[in-house]
Amino acid sequence: MKALFIGGIKSxxxxxxxxxxxxxxxxxxxxxxxxxxxxxxxxxxxDLHKIQRSENFLTLEEPMNLLEAIRPLKTLVLLECxxxxxxxxxxxxxxxxxxxxxxxxxxxxxxxxxxxxxxVGSGIIPDNALAREYVDISxxxxxLLGKNCDRVFHCIAGICTKIK
Amino acid sequence: MKALFIGGIKSxxxxxxxxxxxxxxxxxxxxxxxxxxxxxxxxxxxDLHKIQRSENFLTLEEPMNLLEAIRPLKTLVLLECxxxxxxxxxxxxxxxxxxxxxxxxxxxxxxxxxxxxxxVGSGIIPDNALAREYVDISxxxxxLLGKNCDRVFHCIAGICTKIK
Amino acid sequence: MKALFIGGIKSxxxxxxxxxxxxxxxxxxxxxxxxxxxxxxxxxxxDLHKIQRSENFLTLEEPMNLLEAIRPLKTLVLLECxxxxxxxxxxxxxxxxxxxxxxxxxxxxxxxxxxxxxxVGSGIIPDNALAREYVDISxxxxxLLGKNCDRVFHCIAGICTKIK
Numbered sequence: 001m002k003a004l005f006i007g008g009i010k011s012x013x014x015x016x017x018x019x020x021x022x023x024x025x026x027x028x029x030x031x032x033x034x035x036x037x038x039x040x041x042x043x044x045x046x047d048l049h050k051i052q053r054s055e056n057f058l059t060l061e062e063p064m065n066l067l068e069a070i071r072p073l074k075t076l077v078l079l080e081c082x083x084x085x086x087x088x089x090x091x092x093x094x095x096x097x098x099x100x101x102x103x104x105x106x107x108x109x110x111x112x113x114x115x116x117x118x119x120v121g122s123g124i125i126p127d128n129a130l131a132r133e134y135v136d137i138s139x140x141x142x143x144l145l146g147k148n149c150d151r152v153f154h155c156i157a158g159i160c161t162k163i164k
Numbered sequence: 165m166k167a168l169f170i171g172g173i174k175s176x177x178x179x180x181x182x183x184x185x186x187x188x189x190x191x192x193x194x195x196x197x198x199x200x201x202x203x204x205x206x207x208x209x210x211d212l213h214k215i216q217r218s219e220n221f222l223t224l225e226e227p228m229n230l231l232e233a234i235r236p237l238k239t240l241v242l243l244e245c246x247x248x249x250x251x252x253x254x255x256x257x258x259x260x261x262x263x264x265x266x267x268x269x270x271x272x273x274x275x276x277x278x279x280x281x282x283x284v285g286s287g288i289i290p291d292n293a294l295a296r297e298y299v300d301i302s303x304x305x306x307x308l309l310g311k312n313c314d315r316v317f318h319c320i321a322g323i324c325t326k327i328k
Numbered sequence: 329m330k331a332l333f334i335g336g337i338k339s340x341x342x343x344x345x346x347x348x349x350x351x352x353x354x355x356x357x358x359x360x361x362x363x364x365x366x367x368x369x370x371x372x373x374x375d376l377h378k379i380q381r382s383e384n385f386l387t388l389e390e391p392m393n394l395l396e397a398i399r400p401l402k403t404l405v406l407l408e409c410x411x412x413x414x415x416x417x418x419x420x421x422x423x424x425x426x427x428x429x430x431x432x433x434x435x436x437x438x439x440x441x442x443x444x445x446x447x448v449g450s451g452i453i454p455d456n457a458l459a460r461e462y463v464d465i466s467x468x469x470x471x472l473l474g475k476n477c478d479r480v481f482h483c484i485a486g487i488c489t490k491i492k
Contacts, residue, residue, distance in 0.1 A: 006485050008285030008450065010303020012310070041293070119484060121336030122172065123287015123451015124459050129369070131288050139338020146340070146485030154484055156283060156318055157170050157310030159327045163487045172449030174467020176474070205457070286336065287451015295452050320447060320482055321334050321474030323491045 001112045004145045007155030008119050016153065016160040017078060017116045018057075024112065025076035028058055032070065032077050034085040036063030063088045067105050076112040082145070083118040086137060096137050103141055107148045115145050119154075165276045168309045171319030172283050180317065180324040181242060181280045182221075188276065189240035192222055196234065196241050198249040200227030227252045231269050240276040246309070247282040250301060260301050267305055271312045279309050283318075329440045332473045335483030336447050344481065344488040345406060345444045346385075352440065353404035356386055360398065360405050362413040364391030391416045395433050404440040410473070411446040414465060424465050431469055435476045443473050447482075 003020060007013040021029045057078065062069035066085060070077050079085070089099050106113060121139045126132050146152050152164035167184060171177040185193045221242065226233035230249060234241050243249070253263050270277060285303045290296050310316050316328035331348060335341040349357045385406065390397035394413060398405050407413070417427050434441060449467045454460050474480050480492035 004485060008283065008287075008303065009289060009299050010285055010307065012307050041296075117485070118289070119286045119336065120288045121286075121338055122447045122449075122484075123336075124448045124454050124463055125337060125446070126288050132369075135288055135337050139336065142484070143338065143340050143486030146487045152485055152487050154487075156286075156306070156327070157168060157281070157316055158307030159310045159316050159318075161327050163484070163489050172447065172451075172467065173453060173463050174449055174471065176471050205460075282453070283450045284452045285450075290452050299452055320450075320470070320491070321332060321445075321480055322471030323474045323480050323482075325491050 001151075002107060002115070002145075002149040003113075003151045003153070004115045004117065004142075004149040005153045005155060005160070006117045006119050006142060006146075008122070011119075011155040012158035012160065013116055013153075013155040014080060015158070016155055017080070017114050020153075021076055021078040021114045022056055027075040028056060029076040029078055030073055031057035031059045032066065032079050033059060033061045034063055034066070034079065034081060034088065035061075036084075036088045064092065067102060067109075070106065070109055070111055070113065073111055076114065078114045079116060081116040081118065082141065083120070083138060086134070086141060090134065090137070096140070099137060099141060100144060103144055107145075115149065117142055117145065165315075166271060166279070166309075166313040167277075167315045167317070168279045168281065168306075168313040169317045169319060169324070170281045170283050170306060170310075172286070175283075175319040176322035176324065177280055177317075177319040178244060179322070180319055181244070181278050184317075185240055185242040185278045186220055191239040192220060193240040193242055194237055195221035195223045196230065196243050197223060197225045198227055198230070198243065198245060198252065199225075200248075200252045228256065231266060231273075234270065234273055234275055234277065237275055240278065242278045243280060245280040245282065246305065247284070247302060250298070250305060254298065254301070260304070263301060263305060264308060267308055271309070279313065281306055281309065329479075330435060330443070330473075330477040331441075331479045331481070332443045332445060332470075332477040333481045333483060333488070334445045334447050334470055334474075336450070339447075339483040340486035340488065341444055341481075341483040342408060343486070344483055345408070345442050348481075349404055349406040349442045350384055355403040356384060357404040357406055358401055359385035359387045360394065360407050361387060361389045362391055362394070362407065362409060362416065363389075364412075364416045392420065395430060395437075398434065398437055398439055398441065401439055404442065406442045407444060409444040409446070410469065411448070411466060414462070414469060418462065418465070424468070427465060427469060428472060431472055435473075443477065445470055445473065
């Protein structure tokens with residue numbers, strides 16, 4: 001089973017994804033944290049997330065090679081978050097195509113995976129080419145996940161609507 | 165009864181919120197205008213809104229202290245709009261926590277309140293820290309309202325979808 | 329019959345609109361391409377779109393006068409995309425009012441028309457006045473189309489939800 005939670009910033013997608021992960025996992029699920037670049041602001045966000053998810057998850061950190069991180073696991077994986085992972089991949093010189101291939105392989109793994117992704121494409125088209133490229137890759141990744149996940153949820157104002 | 169209308173810029177949320185307010189109020193509802201900072205562009209927007217809502221509302225203006233403004237009222241209140249109020253609060257040095265507490269108190273009032281809020285979190289994450297803070301506070305406020313309102317509506321292209 | 333597909337960048341709206349157009353047209357539908365300003369990046373996007381839509385459409389190009397382009401046609405028209413057309417109109421000095429009137433006339437044509445429109449209003453409100461004006465006009469156009477189209481679809485993560 002694969003699931004996708006997509007929504008804007010602070011739309012409540014993480015909380016819903018965590019509740020979903022706990023509900024659909026017999027063993028304690030793995031919280032796969034993808035954050036690599038940490039400044040003070042980011043650290044505060046992460047600490048807040050850690051408190052929020054309490055003691056119910058096993059936490060694993062892997063900024064890039066999700067495939068190798070997930071392959072040996074025997075339980076549901078909450079990938080938090082796919083957007084940060086895309087960021088990391090682009091920062092390290094990986095391309096659109098690499099991201100697509102990596103996601104396709106993840107989708108073929110037998111593990112249950114819950115993907116969390118920021119919706120970044122519903123505002124004005126950004127001025128700078130790099131941001132535009134990011135929005136494109138994010139949107140294409142969302143489409144790939146949306147197509148292949150068994151369930152897709154759209155979050156806004158903390159309300160989570162099943163759209164697939 | 166509390167209701168939330170959330171949507172992007174010019175998504176039709178105001179018109180739907182006004183129709184909803186008129187439908188759910190026995191007495192003429194109060195239109196609580198929160199606008200404080202007025203430039204020419206803003207003035208035009210406000211005048212347009214005034215024409216749109218015709219003669220069916222009693223208009224009250226209060227940029228900050230919504231609690232005291234609403235407390236004595238005997239009828240449904242349309243809060244237009246919550247986003248501008250958040251703006252005003254931040255501009256006057258109030259913090260995340262103050263906004264949260266004020267909203268929590270509003271949600272405990274016996275009056276029917278219809279909240280209108282801009283969805284600002286579904287575009288690219290803004291470059292500057294202040295905009296990012298605003299997006300965060302807006303999203304967290306949306307979650308608080310979404311959780312506590314009896315009905316939540318998402319507007320896009322003038323179409324209003326009940327999501328709670 | 330008129331239909332609207334609205335969604336963010338790379339939300340899958342084009343693919344869904346194309347499938348919808350093919351399904352609802354007895355004769356091969358017309359793909360009405362509105363793109364006028366072409367740089368390298370834009371060209372790549374267009375070429376990609378061309379490949380995607382394969383051989384099933386008759387392609388017609390018209391950046392401005394959609395009314396005259398569509399009037400003589402005997403088949404369903406897929407307008408790809410309305411956002412680019414709004415861009416073109418503004419660039420050539422047309423105003424909000426002209427765009428509204430042109431759209432109103434399109435909506436009165438007997439032809440089946442499938443409109444594709446970017447949702448650009450759900451991010452942070454842009455700093456510069458021109459972008460803000462564009463977001464406003466886009467939103468008002470979306471409302472006009474949403475109100476008058478028989479079917480409206482919202483796309484996100486490649487998932488297309490009927491909202492009207």
